[in-house]
Amino acid sequence: MAAGLDAVRGQRGGPAAAYAPAVLRPTTALVCAAILVSGCSGGPGGPADPSSPPPTSGSPAAPAADDDEITESDFEAVAALLDVRAEALLGGDRRAFLATLDPGNRRLRRAQEQLFDNVQALPVDKLYYGFTDTGLVPADVRGDDPTMRPPVFEHLELTGVFAAPVANQVSMTFVERGDRWLVGHEDVDETFEAQVRPWFGVPIEAAGDDDLLVLTDRGADVGAEELLGSTREALAEAADVLDEDADRPLLVDATSNGLTFELSNASGEEAAAVSYSVGAADRKGEEPRARAGSVVKANPTDVEALVDNDTTLRHELAHFLLDGYGDTNPQWVTEGIAEYVGYAPGLLADSVASDDRLPRRIAGRDVELTPSGLWGNDPQLDYLTAHAFAEHLITTYGLDRYREMMDVFKRRARSSPVVFGEGIVDEVLRQVYGVGEREVARAGFALLEGLSD
Ligand SMILES: [Zn+2]
Numbered sequence: 425m426a427a428g429l430d431a432v433r434g435q436r437g438g439p440a441a442a443y444a445p446a447v448l449r450p451t452t453a454l455v456c457a458a459i460l461v462s463g464c465s466g467g468p469g470g471p472a473d474p475s476s477p478p479p480t481s482g483s484p485a486a487p488a489a490d491d492d493e494i495t496e497s498d499f500e501a502v503a504a505l506l507d508v509r510a511e512a513l514l515g516g517d518r519r520a521f522l523a524t525l526d527p528g529n530r531r532l533r534r535a536q537e538q539l540f541d542n543v544q545a546l547p548v549d550k551l552y553y554g555f556t557d558t559g560l561v562p563a564d565v566r567g568d569d570p571t572m573r574p575p576v577f578e579h580l581e582l583t584g585v586f587a588a589p590v591a592n593q594v595s596m597t598f599v600e601r602g603d604r605w606l607v608g609h610e611d612v613d614e615t616f617e618a619q620v621r622p623w624f625g626v627p628i629e630a631a632g633d634d635d636l637l638v639l640t641d642r643g644a645d646v647g648a649e650e651l652l653g654s655t656r657e658a659l660a661e662a663a664d665v666l667d668e669d670a671d672r673p674l675l676v677d678a679t680s681n682g683l684t685f686e687l688s689n690a691s692g693e694e695a696a697a698v699s700y701s702v703g704a705a706d707r708k709g710e711e712p713r714a715r716a717g718s719v720v721k722a723n724p725t726d727v728e729a730l731v732d733n734d735t736t737l738r739h740e741l742a743h744f745l746l747d748g749y750g751d752t753n754p755q756w757v758t759e760g761i762a763e764y765v766g767y768a769p770g771l772l773a774d775s776v777a778s779d780d781r782l783p784r785r786i787a788g789r790d791v792e793l794t795p796s797g798l799w800g801n802d803p804q805l806d807y808l809t810a811h812a813f814a815e816h817l818i819t820t821y822g823l824d825r826y827r828e829m830m831d832v833f834k835r836r837a838r839s840s841p842v843v844f845g846e847g848i849v850d851e852v853l854r855q856v857y858g859v860g861e862r863e864v865a866r867a868g869f870a871l872l873e874g875l876s877d
Contacts, residue, residue, distance in 0.1 A: 494572050499557050501605040502574065502598050506553035509607070513543050514551050526565065526599050526608040536610065542623040543580075545630050547637070550581040550589050554707030563597040565608035570600040575616075577709030580623070585637045585673050586717040591705035592618040618682045619702040620719045625681030635673040641680050646727040651678055654730065655720075658737035659745075665738075665768045667823070668745045678722035678730075696726040696736045699743040718744050739766030746830075752837035753830050754845040755799040755806070760814025761826060763807055772815050772871050783876040791869050793861050796844035812868035820867075821857060829856045 505524055512521035521540050525532055543551070555574040562571040576596050579589035593616035599608030612624070622628055622639045631638050631648035636659070638652040655676050663670035699720045704713040720740045722730055730737050742765035749758055777783060785805060793813060794806055818826050832852050833845045842848055850861040857864075 494559065494570070496557075498570075498572065498600070498605065499555075499574070502555070502572070505598070505605050505607070506555075506576070510552045513540060514548060516544055524607055526601065526606045529566065529608070532607070532609060536607070538627060539610075539624055542625075542628050545628060546623060546639075547583040547585075547630075547632070548580060549583040549586075550579065552579050552589070552707070553577065554579070554709060556708050556710065563595070563609040563611065565597055565599045567599075571597055571608060573597045575709065577705060577707070578621075579704070579707070581716070582637060582675065584635050585632075585675050586702075587673065588704035588714045588716045590619055590702045590716040591709055591713075592616075592621045593709055594618075594621075594624075612682070620675065620677055620682065620721070622677045622679040622681045626679070628679050628681065635671060636676070637674075638676040638678070640678045640727065641724060644678075644724065644727065646678075646731050650731060651676065651722075651727060654734055655737060655741075658734040659741050661734075661768075662738045662741040662765050663745055665765045666742065666745050670745075672718075674718050674720065674744060676720045676722060678724055678727050680724045695723060696730060697722040697740045699740040701747065718747060720744060735766040737766075738768070739763060742766065749830055749834055751843050752834040752845070754793065754796055754833070754849060756794045756810035756813055757830060757833065757845070759807055760810035760812075761818070761830075763811035764814045764818055767811065771819070772812055773819070773874065775875060776877070777875040783873070786869070786872045786875075791862075792865050793849060793868075796846055799844075809868060809872065812871040813864055816867045816871055817857070817864065825856060829853070832856055 509521060509524045511517070512519075512524065518537075518540060522533065522537070525536055553576055555576040558574060560573045560575060562573040565571050573596065576594050578592050578594045580592075581589035593613075595611055595613035595616065596607055597609035598605050600606075610624075612618075618624070627642040628639050629642045629644075629648045631652040633652075636652065636655065638648050638655055640646065640648045640651055659670045659674075662668075697720055699718065701718050702716045704716045705711060706713060720737075722740075726736075739762045742762040743758070746758070746761065789802075789805055789809070794809060799806055814826070817829070829852060832855060833842075833848075836842055836845070836848055836852065845852065853859060853861055853864060
């Protein structure tokens with residue numbers, strides 16, 4: 425975990441603050457990986473990321489054994505099998521679902537029954553599969569029967585939460601027993617990390633209302649109902665600060681299933697939560713389609729902390745509410761306002777440093793708006809300074825002007841290939857605020873120096 429920096433605590437002249445910037449608390453170090461900060465594209469490797477590298481664990485058109493050439497009719501049989509499987513999952517037909525599995529494989533059966541039960545616990549609207557007629561290297565399946573592993577895409581839409589089925593590439597190997605093709609193996613292949621797939625893995629529980637669905641591991645200390653309540657509250661608070669409508673579809677996934685690397689940043693620190701959007705794809709998973717929905721993925725080990733102190737939840741929900749800026753804005757702009765919302769109604773201006781090392785660290789940092797290329801080198805100070813720049817701009821000029829700045833960055837990125845506002849920060853600040861980047865940086869650092877007064 426991050427070097428302990430429970431650094432800013434207490435609000436001057438008032439009761440001990442209930443708020444502390446999440447980045448400063450080791451248990452909920454809040455670090456958004458670049459792709460997630462932007463809350464933009466689908467998960468890495470997902471269909472919404474057409475630039476994802478080709479699979480390394482397989483080679484195209486590599487059917488099983490030499491003398492067991494996979495033919496068109498084999499692919500058709502697998503397609504029919506997947507239709508039956510989807511139908512059974514949707515209709516809650518356990519028997520029909522189990523009949524699609526290689527019999528006698530207890531491990532496979534247990535894992536697949538868990539998948540079945542999890543899907544039954546969810547409000548699933550649509551579910552279907554697609555694949556291309558190519559082959560990856562099949563997983564080991566008992567015996568010498570023919571096997572194949574085409575790249576299969578699972579498309580699943582959660583009612584009210586997703587606007588379209590989210591597409592995840594899944595790793596399934598099929599085996600031909602007698603004259604029937606069956607599912608012989610399914611596991612998580614990290615080459616094709618799912619965008620979001622909490623239904624595959626350990627048992628889960630769900631709680632939700634019309635457009636908010638919260639998932640936790642079944643039997644977790646903080647259950648889905650409790651997390652739903654905390655999320656609703658944090659969402660209302662964040663929406664209030666931002667003057668946004670809180671009622672829009674969101675999946676909060678606090679299960680242990682799927683997605684682990686996305687909860688770490690470049691420095692290897694774990695995040696308590698990250699927010700991002702997920703995408704749909706065409707049936708075969710070849711072309712990205714519409715955006716499917718928004719996800720906050722919470723680290724299951726930090727859920728208790730999220731509920732006890734929802735600074736982090738509000739931070740992530742601010743990203744969710746301010747969706748659409750992607751990497752068009754400098755990180756200090758998007759993370760700064762998320763920190764501001766997370767800490768509200770607390771202000772850095774009313775806070776004091778409780779960590780003696782903080783002033784020296786701040787003094788040793790260049791007085792500048794963190795350049796995008798340096799973002800993430802020192803997460804604690806990156807987030808803290810971003811918070812200070814944002815707080816200065818918002819409390820001095822208002823939230824509307826800040827949003828205007830974000831819109832200007834976004835428009836500029838549309839008309840020219842600018843990423844993270846590189847090279848135009850000073851210009852945009854002068855246009856929107858009439859002050860340059862050095863002045864904003866100095867004002868932010870003055871706020872931080874005030875923490876040790
Ligand atoms: Zn963030």
